[in-house]
Structures are given as C-alpha cells and as structure tokens.
Amino acid sequence: MSENTGHARRRAGAVAATVLAAGLLAGGFAASAHGQEEPPAGTAQEETLRDLADQRGVFMGTALASHRLGEAQYAETASAEFNSVTHENDLKWEAVQPQRGQYSWAGADRVVDFAEANGQDVHGHTLVWHSQLPSWVSGGGFTADELLAVMDDHISTTMGRYAGRIDTWDVVNEPIGDDARFRDSVFHRTLGEDFVAESLRMARAADPAAELYINDYSIDGVNAKSDAYYDLVVDLLDQGVPLDGIGFQSHLIVGQVPASMRQNIERFTDLGLKVRITELDIRMNVPASQADLERQADDYREVVTTCLEVDGCTGVTVWGVTDAYSWVPDHFDGQGAALPIDESYQPKPAYWAVHEALGGTPGPQPTDPPTEEPTDPAGDxxxxxxxxxxxxxxxxxxxxxxxxxxxxxxxxxxxxxxxxxxxxxxxxxxxxxxxxxxxxxxxxxxxxxxxxxxxxxxxxxxxxxxxxxxxxxxxx
CATH class of the missing domain: 2.60.40.290 (Immunoglobulin-like)
Known part of the structure; x- marks a missing residue:
C-alpha cells in the first residue's frame, strides 16, 4: 500500500484503535461460541487483524452500514479489527442523489467521519453502476451528451466532496456481465463501451490525487469474464485512460476458491495495476457444520495468503463486520455464515485463519460444533x-x-x-x-x-x- 495521506491518517489513529481492540477482545473474543477455549496470555488477544495488517503495511477492510454505527458492539468491532472501510450502500447513486440535483450526504458522511475518528482509510464504492440507480437516471431518456453531463455532475460532486478524505474509488462497478460481454445498462445503451473510459477520465479530473478502480465479481480466477476484463484493461491503458487498479469482489462458496487466483492477480499486476480483494465473503449452507467452518477457514487463509504473496495486491476487504448483518442470507436461499466474525461477534475459525495469514497466531482450536441462539418471536x-x-x-x-x-x-x-x-x-x-x-x-x-x-x-x-x-x- 502506498504511503498516501489516508495511510498516514490510519497510523495516527492506531493508538485509539488498540485501546478499543483491547476492550473488545477482553469482553467479546475471550471465549467463543464455537467451543474455543480462551487463548493463553500473551498470544492472540494482544493483536487484532488491524494490528497485524498495519505491521505489514497492507489494508484489512470491512464494509460499513451507517445506520449500524449506533450499535456499540458493531462500531467497536469495526474500529478495532479493520484499518480500512468501504461504504456498503450509503455512497451508491440512489442513496446520495435520489432526485436529480438533490444530494443527501448524511449516511455517507457518517461512515467517513467514523473512519477519520478511528484513523482508517476509506475506499469509495461506487460511482457508476447499473444497479441501485435512481429511476431518473435509468429511465431518463437522455441523449449521449445529456447522460455524459449527468455522469460528470455526479462524479465531480461526489468525489469533490470527499477529495483528500477518500483516496481510492470504485469508479465503474460491474460493467461486464456473466456472459463476458458488456452488461445491458443505460450507460452502455447510450454511450457504448466508451462509458467506462469517460467515467475514469471524469474521476481523474474530479480528484487528480485519488486512485481509480474498476470492480466486479466472478473475476477472481482466470475465466472468460476475467479474460474480458483483461482485454478491457489493456485497451484502456493503450488509450491512456487513467486507471490505477482492479477490484476482485470475491463472493465465494466454501471449497471453491479458484486455483488460478494467484495467476490471475499476477497478470493484472504485471500490467502495472494494483489489485484489491474488495468484497470477500465465503458462504456455506446453514446451519454450519464444524467441518464447513474449518473448510471456510482454509479458504480465507488461502485468499489472504495469495494476495499477500503478490506484490501489487494491496489488501483484503471482507463484505461486512458480522454474520448478523451479512447480505448473503437475503440473496442465497439456505446459505450464510460467510464472514470471519459470527452473529454474536465471536471469532470463527476463519478469523483465526486470517489472523495467521497476516502473521499472527493461529488461535485456539475448536472443540465443539457451533451453537445458535435463535430469536423466538410470537406468531408467524x-x-x-x-x-x-x-x-x-x-x-x-x-x-x-x-x-x-x-x-x-x-x-x-x-x-x-x-x-x-x-x-x-x-x-x-x-x-x-x-x-x-x-x-x-x-x-x-x-x-x-x-x-x-x-x-x-x-x-x-x-x-x-x-x-x-x-x-x-x-x-x-
């Protein structure tokens, strides 16, 4: 990770984060719901994921929802365990400009203010995306010139507000579909493939100091979709379009980490780009078995280790603080338990696998399968x-x-x-x-x-x- 202003801010907040971490680990991670025993004094309790990432000069990030920050355990875990944050939804177009020219910054500001108070970097997600797009954009019937003006206003206004506060951005999100062709969107229908280049040029003009990324899912290994991105990146760079990196979302399934992940990261870094693992979660069928939790731990270890072993892969962001608020169960029927920290804010085997991959201890060994404490509402x-x-x-x-x-x-x-x-x-x-x-x-x-x-x-x-x-x- 480059020593930019955001990195310096994070270093300035390290002492405060360590104080929070000590309280969190003493109060929450001392005894796990997975039957793990308290680790001996002087081992895993002394260092959080954030501590270890700071020591390596990489980021260990999480996605934050502004409306959860009033929950003490959520906020304390986020500040203690992570040195980088990404807006989960509060910075998307529908949230910040639901009506043309009417910007709403409350949620986005709250996440940025939280990060600055805790010495964390902020990764901006996202500026141009076909989803969570207000209807006045998707159905506006704009001409090409009109849509370019709309995009430029949105990009320049949003990036301008956070210039010097958000140092890296997903400028274009998911422009290519699962068929390895450009996705049908108002941007592609109106502007063709050039909308990606135009967005990046607008972003560079809006904040020349920011690092600019494109981002997508299912491009973690070498496949038809990641090949399409490789060709797109080569074309953009040949045109002189400003592009600093690519994000691999990495919404994975237990046991299915691509064998070609390292090869794929390396071919993009060989082009001079940085690579970020931007939205990592590894889901499984629930309720989770202990065997699945152990396999998940192996997968998390593999992803983090793979990134750390490649120069130019700058770090990993997990898509959520806790399983309690993961997006996975709402989108994948019968699946969940996708994050390293469980619904009760207890560390899972995956947490200790990441801890070890970052250079820390492997943590206590599980002895019993996980238990759940379901709520019991009255009626249906x-x-x-x-x-x-x-x-x-x-x-x-x-x-x-x-x-x-x-x-x-x-x-x-x-x-x-x-x-x-x-x-x-x-x-x-x-x-x-x-x-x-x-x-x-x-x-x-x-x-x-x-x-x-x-x-x-x-x-x-x-x-x-x-x-x-x-x-x-x-x-x-």
Missing part, C-alpha cells in the same frame, strides 16, 4: 421498520422480518402516518393504496427458517415528516 413472524436515511422530500427505510416458525412466504403491512409514498423497493414486492402499504416476499427470500431473519428496503417521498409505522407480519 415479526417485522421491524427502520428509517435509515432521509432528505428533503425523500427517505430510505429497511424492514427486517424475523420468523417465529418455518415460513414458505410472508407478507408485511403497515400504514404511513406522514403522507409518505413508496417510490422504489428491493427484496420485496411493495404496493400501496393511500397510506396503506403491503410488502410480499421476493422469490429468493420467501423461505425463512424459524428464528432467522430477512430484510427488504425501500425509498419514497414524504410531505415534511417521516413517520415510524408499526408493521404487521403474517406468514404462509
């Missing part, structure tokens, strides 16, 4: 409604559904009390009639095991106030 299910962001005339909310028994489907209803109207929703089909709102599960999250949770989100408009409705959940 319960729903919790939470406003996660708001701006003049608009808001964003999240609804969490927790099953009281095994569900094959669920419906959540509520009444708005402030004149709100739903505009867009994800992970559920949401309809309304007047103030009454009905949300029905999506196909991928219909089945919820007893004691487990899923969630969906929405954005909408309001008339000056945002209410706190009391949702009712029924299951099938």
């Amino acid at each position: 299910c319960e729903a919790e409604y939470r406003v996660t962001n708001q701006w003049p005339n608009g808001f964003q909310a999240e609804v969490t559904v927790t099953a009281g028994r095994d569900l094959d489907g669920w419906t959540v209803t509520w009444d708005f009390g402030g004149g709100e109207r739903v505009g867009h929703a994800w992970n559920a089909s949401v309809s309304s009639s007047g103030s009454a709102v009905t949300a029905v599960n999506a196909v991928h999250n219909a089945r919820v095991a007893a004691g487990r949770s899923t969630s969906f989100g929405l954005t909408g408009t309001h008339e000056g106030t945002v209410s706190a409705p009391q949702p009712v959940c029924t299951g099938t």
Whole structure:
C-alpha cells in the first residue's frame, strides 16, 4: 500500500484503535461460541487483524452500514479489527442523489467521519453502476451528451466532496456481465463501451490525487469474464485512460476458491495495476457444520495468503463486520455464515485463519460444533421498520422480518402516518393504496427458517415528516 495521506491518517489513529481492540477482545473474543477455549496470555488477544495488517503495511477492510454505527458492539468491532472501510450502500447513486440535483450526504458522511475518528482509510464504492440507480437516471431518456453531463455532475460532486478524505474509488462497478460481454445498462445503451473510459477520465479530473478502480465479481480466477476484463484493461491503458487498479469482489462458496487466483492477480499486476480483494465473503449452507467452518477457514487463509504473496495486491476487504448483518442470507436461499466474525461477534475459525495469514497466531482450536441462539418471536413472524436515511422530500427505510416458525412466504403491512409514498423497493414486492402499504416476499427470500431473519428496503417521498409505522407480519 502506498504511503498516501489516508495511510498516514490510519497510523495516527492506531493508538485509539488498540485501546478499543483491547476492550473488545477482553469482553467479546475471550471465549467463543464455537467451543474455543480462551487463548493463553500473551498470544492472540494482544493483536487484532488491524494490528497485524498495519505491521505489514497492507489494508484489512470491512464494509460499513451507517445506520449500524449506533450499535456499540458493531462500531467497536469495526474500529478495532479493520484499518480500512468501504461504504456498503450509503455512497451508491440512489442513496446520495435520489432526485436529480438533490444530494443527501448524511449516511455517507457518517461512515467517513467514523473512519477519520478511528484513523482508517476509506475506499469509495461506487460511482457508476447499473444497479441501485435512481429511476431518473435509468429511465431518463437522455441523449449521449445529456447522460455524459449527468455522469460528470455526479462524479465531480461526489468525489469533490470527499477529495483528500477518500483516496481510492470504485469508479465503474460491474460493467461486464456473466456472459463476458458488456452488461445491458443505460450507460452502455447510450454511450457504448466508451462509458467506462469517460467515467475514469471524469474521476481523474474530479480528484487528480485519488486512485481509480474498476470492480466486479466472478473475476477472481482466470475465466472468460476475467479474460474480458483483461482485454478491457489493456485497451484502456493503450488509450491512456487513467486507471490505477482492479477490484476482485470475491463472493465465494466454501471449497471453491479458484486455483488460478494467484495467476490471475499476477497478470493484472504485471500490467502495472494494483489489485484489491474488495468484497470477500465465503458462504456455506446453514446451519454450519464444524467441518464447513474449518473448510471456510482454509479458504480465507488461502485468499489472504495469495494476495499477500503478490506484490501489487494491496489488501483484503471482507463484505461486512458480522454474520448478523451479512447480505448473503437475503440473496442465497439456505446459505450464510460467510464472514470471519459470527452473529454474536465471536471469532470463527476463519478469523483465526486470517489472523495467521497476516502473521499472527493461529488461535485456539475448536472443540465443539457451533451453537445458535435463535430469536423466538410470537406468531408467524415479526417485522421491524427502520428509517435509515432521509432528505428533503425523500427517505430510505429497511424492514427486517424475523420468523417465529418455518415460513414458505410472508407478507408485511403497515400504514404511513406522514403522507409518505413508496417510490422504489428491493427484496420485496411493495404496493400501496393511500397510506396503506403491503410488502410480499421476493422469490429468493420467501423461505425463512424459524428464528432467522430477512430484510427488504425501500425509498419514497414524504410531505415534511417521516413517520415510524408499526408493521404487521403474517406468514404462509
């Protein structure tokens, strides 16, 4: 990792982070829910993942959700264990500019402020992406020149706000589809393949000191999709387009780390690019067996070690602080347990594998299979409604559904009390009639095991106030 201003800020915060880490490890990691015994004094408790990453001059990062930072254990774990943070959703186009020209920075600012208070680097995610894109962009019917102006305004305004505070950016996210061809998006339909180069040029103009990346999933090993990215990168560099690196998201499955991962990293670093592992998680069928947890640990060790062994691979970010808030269960039916820290903020074997890969101790050995403490809501299910962001005339909310028994489907209803109207929703089909709102599960999250949770989100408009409705959940 280069000694840029963000790295210097992180060093300045190391003392504060160490103090937090000591309290966290003493209070949370001393005895594990996985049946691991407390490690002897003078071993693993003295160093966090952050400590070890700092010693190696690499980053060990996590994705943060601004609305979780009010939870003490979430915030303490994030500050103690990681020296780099990425906005999970708060910096995406739909969140920061839901209406044209109306920017909302509350969530994004909170993550950046948190990182600066704790001496952490910030990786900006993301500027140009086909998903979580407001309808005024995706359905705006812009000409090529108009869309370029819209992109330039968004990129220059967002990067300009955080110049000197966010040092690396995913400028373009997932431009190539699973078929190894450019993905159908408003950007590609209107501008062709040049939208990638144009975005990067705009980003360089907006903040000449920032490092610029493209980022995607399923490009961790050598395959047709990563070949397409290699060809794209070569073409961009031949044109003199500013590009500093590429991000491998690495949303993996236990036992399926690509054998060609190192070869793939090396071919991109050989082009002069930096490589980041940007969104690592390794999912499995749940409930997890001890054997699966051990295989997951081996996979985490392999990914981190592979990155550290290649000059130019600058570090690893895991996509979430804790399994309690991982995106995986909501998108992959029957799967989860994808992160190194479990739902109770206990270190899993994967945590100690990463610890060892970074140069620390391997940690205690597990003796018993993991246990879970499911919640037990009354009736079919319960729903919790939470406003996660708001701006003049608009808001964003999240609804969490927790099953009281095994569900094959669920419906959540509520009444708005402030004149709100739903505009867009994800992970559920949401309809309304007047103030009454009905949300029905999506196909991928219909089945919820007893004691487990899923969630969906929405954005909408309001008339000056945002209410706190009391949702009712029924299951099938």
